[in-house]
Amino acid sequence: MKKINTYRAERRWSSRASVLLARTGTESSPGILLMISLLTVMTLFLAACTSMASTPTPIPTISLDDNNAASGIPSSDAASVSASASIVPLKKAELSFANVGRVKAVDVRVGDQVKAGQVLVELDTILLEAKVKEAEANFALAQVQVNYLKRVGTDEVHLESAQAEADSAQALLDSANTTLATQSTLVAPFNGTVVTVDISPAETVVPGRVIITMGDLSRFQVETKDLSERDVPRVQIGQTASVFIESLNEEFPGEVIDISRISSTVGGDVVFKVTVDLDQQPQGLLWGMSADVNIEAAKQE
């Protein structure tokens, strides 16, 4: 890790030097050509300094190269298993409506904190409300019939029949009310943060299309993306792991808590998802950040 940091610092340094050159270059007029050439010499001198500062090594092209280095060693000989990973919340949900409808209001924005049961999106409910009214009127009709028969006195069978009709109307009314209550709003299933909002007022929703993603961003874990099938037999639940989070430039201890029971394919390679729980939640962690996981795996016999 140390080495990589030196590369980065070095690259930053040399890029700054060239930016400096570019800026000075554009500002100068043709009248002071000599100064430009002097500056060029100076920049070359600076560049020479940077290359002298450490032994010349190839510049890393991508940030995953330490992982490549690890996979270069025959995996069975290594005492640990490395993989790149990403940060995911423990609890996450992709929410969609179960019915077609037109959006009346979107009550949340990306980044909002929401409570379980809070309304996130409301649909237009004029039709559903009218259907409830109709069911109410039908129930009232059936109820009047029952009351009339009870009052004037009739045989058991007729009364029973009227009562059954009233019960049926009651059930339809309950159904209409439930439809109104459940199909007209999208509510948060748990306390969390709204992560994506893919809907606007007056747009239509169709069943199953994800319109809101939310997650509980108070608790994150780490999921590997490229842990090969060759390495997975040595990984066991309970093994300790160290998680290096690139954007925080810090290493955190963790523990393997889950190994996927089924593989997935990443660019022709068969990989298994291994989940690592962090012993403590670092500050500033965000969903989707990259991490390098190093699992203290058992040596293969």
Place this chain on the structure above:
Amino acid sequence: MKRFDWSVLTAIVVLAVSANPVFAASKNTVSAQKTVTASAVIVPAQVAEMGFVISGIAKEIPVKEGDTIQAGQTLMVLDTPDLQFAVTEAQAGLRAAQAEAQIRSNEIIKKYIVIYRRQSVTLEKLRLDVPHEVIEMANANEQRAQASVEIAQARLAQGTLTAPFDGVVTSLNVIPGEFVQSDQAVITLATLNALQVETTDLSEREIPNVQIGDPANIFIEALDKNISGKVINISPRADPVGGDVVFKVTIAPDTQPEGLLWGMTAEVEIQSGE
């Protein structure tokens, strides 16, 4: 000779001035003030891609692309004669039910009067003698007819698209006479008077330095203009873009420069206040 001396002197001064900040920056990677740069794109604050929940043929489109629209204005109407007739039918049904209720209540009143005149009875006895359920039933029927009218009107309203907010019609994909599928996006409405800037390649390595409220400088290439702004949102989730992990940061410009258009590219420099 004199000229040469002057140049050497300048070079030395430049070297001394330029070398110091370079060294300071390289030694202390997390400096007191850090600038995060990223490419960005201009987007409206609010966009709605609207469609219908029913299918039908577009009949009236009283707007065109570029029109400025007020909330509530009609944007498109489908040709739905069946739904129109259903409303007419339901309204007729309601009138019939209202008349029926009126007739029943008149009959009952007459009956009350007749019974009341023939024998002196208590009001309770009157209620029991006269089948008052008839009027209750007529009232319930009227209510049901009223609900039917509302249902028919709600169905008819599904054939009309109205603007949910003030904005500009930025795209219109159908012409009158064309068939529109349900859930097909037919018209896009956007608030173009409040454009925002969204970064497209701000890496995860830079994101810990960015905070909501940080000031930012926005350079708009097309207009060759610098404007100031402020970070108003940071995406809570990263997006993978070509192998890199990036976070979308939204910046609200302090002013809306003339000629700024949706989709223009920009370069942003965010000054982190740490």
